[in-house]
Amino acid sequence: MATQLKVTGADLELIDVRKDFPGFTALDDMDLHIPAGQFFALLGPSGCGKTTTLRIVAGLETPTQGQVLIGGQDVTSMKPHERPVNTVFQSYALFPHMTILENVAFGLRQRKIDDPVAKAQEALDLVELGHIAARRPQQLSGGQQQRVALARALVNRPSLLLLDEPLGALDLKLRRQMQIELKAIQMEVGLTFLHVTHDQEEAMDMADTVAVMNKGRIEQMGAPEALYDRPKTAFVSKFLGQSNLFVGKVSDSNDSSVSIEVGGYKVTVDKKRAEKHTGKIAIGVRPEKATFHTSKPNLSSDHVMIGEGEIIDIRFTGVSNQYLIEIPNVGEVTVFAQNIGKSPVIELGAKVWVSWKVEHSFGLADLPDGSEEQD
Ligand SMILES: Nc1ncnc2c1ncn2[C@@H]1O[C@H](COP(=O)(O)OP(=O)(O)OP(=O)(O)O)[C@@H](O)[C@H]1O
Ligand SMILES: [Mg+2]
Structure with a gap:
């Protein structure tokens, strides 16, 4: 694996964040502190506000109240592209007519970054797809496509990576395999991962800290063992x-x-x-x-x-x-x-x-x- 792609994680803080949609409060008094370099899982049932939380961190949604701090800096009013954040979604729309190398290099070219191809190759090596960089997305399995999506996010060297059910589309065996790979990549690059899932095994298996969400609030948060041993609600x-x-x-x-x-x-x-x-x-x-x-x-x-x-x-x-x-x-x-x-x-x-x-x-x-x- 390539080791040059070392990025440093930043800590993330949500202070008293609230999100009202017309007639509905999706998030209520969210307080969250994720230390730099942590693998943090947000776990909760459908509709509890997980995606809304990620969208607020990414800047795709404006909180009704409260602040978002990344690396100690208040980013609440920053545009999405100004934030040191990248998101990997459940569906990973890759460009079908481009090789996977070009898919990963695309964003770098757009932002006129030097050596886009070399950097894209490095990111593909990290997710262990360097040897098939010339293939097109339809020639890859679901899990491989998911790894391309991850490489495309990592190549931007964000300090914070947001993952919204990235393994949701994979079958159980591939899902378990990707969990191990994702965790290994997180440890290797050392950045902060905020991973959203409704799979409790996935959250407990991968995360340093798990926050259990219910109806727009965090009910309990802690190390997986502690949460399992002493649930409080x-x-x-x-x-x-x-x-x-x-x-x-x-x-x-x-x-x-x-x-x-x-x-x-x-x-x-x-x-x-x-x-x-x-x-x-x-x-x-x-x-x-x-x-x-x-x-x-x-x-x-x-x-x-x-x-x-x-x-x-x-x-x-x-x-x-x-x-x-x-x-x-x-x-x-x-x-x-x-x-x-x-x-x-x-x-x-x-x-x-x-x-x-x-x-x-x-x-x-x-x-x-x-x-x-x-x-
Ligand atoms: N733009 C919107 N307008 C109104 N309500 C919304 C909007 N976006 C989300 N909601 C509501 O806010 C709540 C939280 O939605 P969110 O997408 O954050 O849930 P989630 O935890 O990600 O669920 P899932 O596991 O199903 O993805 C839901 O009840 C949803 O219907
Ligand atoms: Mg969601």
Whole structure:
């Protein structure tokens, strides 16, 4: 790989950004700071405001309120071409009548930059397409065309690269391969990547920091491991992986933990892993942290135990088996068990008890939809 194409990343700051479209607020109080050189993923469901955020950073949309700073400089009123930013979109309109080398050199020629061909070749080498620089776009696979689009953005040496679902059009295998390549390129050129996706695996796999967006706001942001381990809202706990959530009033509290009562069982969380310690709260646990037992287990107080319940669904997904367990007065609980070929043969309708270590519980700041009204 060529190493000359070294560009330095700049940090990006959004301060109190708001975007109103007629009759609709797409972004609300967005505050974001992405340190230089980071791979940052913006993750959220369709319509939550991801593309709008990128368009505001690129200068294609004017914020109703707030500021955009790149490398410490206020660019809020700068034109798109004046900003040290390039965008790679999901659709990568390449010119069909030009070679891919000319496709990459095109923008440089237009801006009368010296040595456009040499610079374009260097960018193609970086995405490992240098050897087929003379081909035309239709002679490339989807993933190769995507890499040309990336080279076309990198050749401009932006300090900030915006990627809007760039891998969305690729099949799963190619998508996973491009994720690895994209991450390697980001580390090699050292620039700041702001990557938009609604694929949670992609975000967790690639990013140094993930921000989970919902309805025009960032609900939570942090390292992927931290977000997965300690989701703070019901939305984040369900959007990033799966969660079992239990809602109840705090019935017991000491220096280190709080417990709620749910259907006659006691569900406990460590205080330092809970956002709220009083009133009605939601406590969650990830399905792979829970286990089930075929007879009532005798566990110490560092475990939560609920049951008995009944297995109402079993899914075999290859690496793990997923069990859905109905517990009277509690609801459905999901348990993942690694498929190591040793697990007891269990059948639909089997009676089981579910347990997990208290240290794996997490306490949310809000309640899941629909649980506010009920008592
Ligand atoms: N020009 C516009 N006028 C009015 N509403 C708009 C406009 N552009 C976007 N919106 C609305 O703003 C919201 C956010 O749109 P945005 O394109 O940022 O979503 P997104 O998170 O990128 O979604 P997706 O994952 O589907 O691409 C949507 O509800 C959308 O309908
Ligand atoms: Mg979008």
